[in-house]
Amino acid sequence: MFSRKLSRRQLLKTAGLLGVAGAILDPAKVLADEGEGSRVTWDIVSVGTGSIRRGGDAAAKAEDGSIITITGHGTFPNVDRCSPVVSGGGTWSIFKPATSTDSRCFSGSGNYRVTELLSWVTAPGGVLPLPDATGDRGTASAGLAILRVRFDNGRPGTLTISCHLPGSPNCMPEGITATMVYEDFFEAQPPTGDHNRTLFHVGGPGDNDD
Known part of the structure; x- marks a missing residue:
């Protein structure tokens, strides 16, 4: 006969499996927990x-x-993993020079929305050179975020945001790069005057600046 007495190890294993099953059966709970954090x-x-x-x-x-020229604002969880708990978006426009005659390369303008966080890491640096009038909650931060986006021409893409603050590593650029399907806008344009500048704020639980 098999013993009906479960060992402590078996109980912990069973509890772990039930926890995984609960997350699968109730993904809304997982998203809520993530959305309520920093x-x-x-x-x-x-x-x-x-x-x-x-x-x-x-x-x-x-x-x-x-x-490609981008405007935008949004929020995502303070985690370095994929997450759909995101908000925000902005506008996009692509200037195609006369020397580019390939019709498979994109042009146009419109809006985009963020659909997923792909990666987020903070970086050294953080003393702002000017007063902060963004109205965003939390602490200003350097960092690198990669977001999945959907353009209103129906095409998918990504938006990479890099914020270099005084004291940040010299290998970090300031600005954005982006993709639209297979077209890679890989060369971030350097900050000049009022253009090509980004900023992150890391907030606490409940901070949401949508």
């Missing part, structure tokens, strides 16, 4: 008024010389 706000910022504000634009160049 949040990160991202902005493409403007500095033309002598302070840091929302509403800037940033650009990146593709192999054929096409340039």
Whole structure:
């Protein structure tokens, strides 16, 4: 006969399996727990008024010389893993030079929305060179975020946001890169005047600047 007495190890194993099953059966609970934690706000910022504000634009160049220009703002969980608990988006426009004659390379303009966080890491640096007038909650931070986006022309893509603050490593760029399907806007344009500047804020539980 088999003993009906369960060992402590068996009980822990069973509890772990039930926990996994619960997450599968109730994904809303998992998303709620993640959404209620620390949040990160991202902005493409403007500095033309002598302070840091929302509403800037940033650009990146593709192999054929096409340039995508992005505006935007949003939030995501303060975790370094994929998460659908995101908000935000902005506008996009692609300037295609006359030298680019391949019709398979994209052009146009419109809106985009963020659909998923793919990766997020903070970075050294953090003393802002100008007053912070974004209205975002939390502490200003350097960092690197990769977001999955959906453009309103129906095409998928990614948006990579890199924020380099005073004291950040020199290997970190300031600005954005992006993809639209197979077109890679890989060359972030350097900060000039009021363009190509980004900022993150890392907040506490419940901080949400949608």
